[in-house]
Amino acid sequence: MPELPEVETFKRFVGCHALGKKICKVQVLHAKILEGVPAERFIAAIEGCCLSGTLRRGKHLFVALEPVNARQKGVAKPWLYLHFGMTGYLSYTEQGKTMVNAYGDSSRPDAHVRVRFCFEDDSYLDFHEQRLFGKAGLVDNPQDYLENRHLGPDALTVERQPFIESLQSRKGQIKPVLLNQSMVAGIGNVYADEMLFQCRIHPERRVAELTEADLQCLYAQMVDVLQNTVDVGSDRAQLPPYYLIHVREKKGRCPRDKTLLTVKTIGGRTTYFCPVCQH
Numbered sequence: 001m002p003e004l005p006e007v008e009t010f011k012r013f014v015g016c017h018a019l020g021k022k023i024c025k026v027q028v029l030h031a032k033i034l035e036g037v038p039a040e041r042f043i044a045a046i047e048g049c050c051l052s053g054t055l056r057r058g059k060h061l062f063v064a065l066e067p068v069n070a071r072q073k074g075v076a077k078p079w080l081y082l083h084f085g086m087t088g089y090l091s092y093t094e095q096g097k098t099m100v101n102a103y104g105d106s107s108r109p110d111a112h113v114r115v116r117f118c119f120e121d122d123s124y125l126d127f128h129e130q131r132l133f134g135k136a137g138l139v140d141n142p143q144d145y146l147e148n149r150h151l152g153p154d155a156l157t158v159e160r161q162p163f164i165e166s167l168q169s170r171k172g173q174i175k176p177v178l179l180n181q182s183m184v185a186g187i188g189n190v191y192a193d194e195m196l197f198q199c200r201i202h203p204e205r206r207v208a209e210l211t212e213a214d215l216q217c218l219y220a221q222m223v224d225v226l227q228n229t230v231d232v233g234s235d236r237a238q239l240p241p242y243y244l245i246h247v248r249e250k251k252g253r254c255p256r257d258k259t260l261l262t263v264k265t266i267g268g269r270t271t272y273f274c275p276v277c278q279h
């Protein structure tokens, strides 16, 4: 499931391949992917625009649309909004060659394309989302959109003290609190487990019981784990060998002490942890 680092990777992918290009045609291949906008309006708002900038908070990606047509100049354009749901990713095709970011499935490039953005130079950007939990839409103002959803600060840019204070103001078990997007935006199930493993904190520990050292560790590991993943283009295989992420599967063993990992549903999410070194 795409979390903050994956969406940051998608943002950079758009920046690298599609920014500044004029969209001449938009194809909606599955209308269920659209959020609150009919396909005709979605298409009409985007065709003829250049992709002129990107903005990400948490797992939400926005792409600025700039009219190129003189007739449309001066008209405020909405932003293209993309949410990658469970299985979403992007690919870019130029001269018959398809590039997929590390997270995507390059073996079946056309299987789950939901929206295709075609550029003037015959290249195109595809939005894939097999499970259809993701969304594409139009947003007038990203800041308003995020505020209406009570989204907290981005996990990669939030500063240490506000993060710790926000954490301390929450009640309950640490794992669900980390997943609460109004606390910080962008931590999902996999990276929450990783942060807790690296800090040796049991996912069911109450926030109120965490020590100052635990809180400091969680901040440091949040930044480290997310930034390390962004740095390898979300290719999880390249993450350090002592990461839980490599063994986060049935019968997986702790990278430290080889104990069989415990798998338990916590806060409604499947959680992996080491019953020996996390307490």
Ligand SMILES: [Zn+2]
Residues within 6 Å of the ligand: 254, 255, 256, 257, 258, 259, 274, 275, 276, 277, 278
């Ligand atoms: Zn262990």
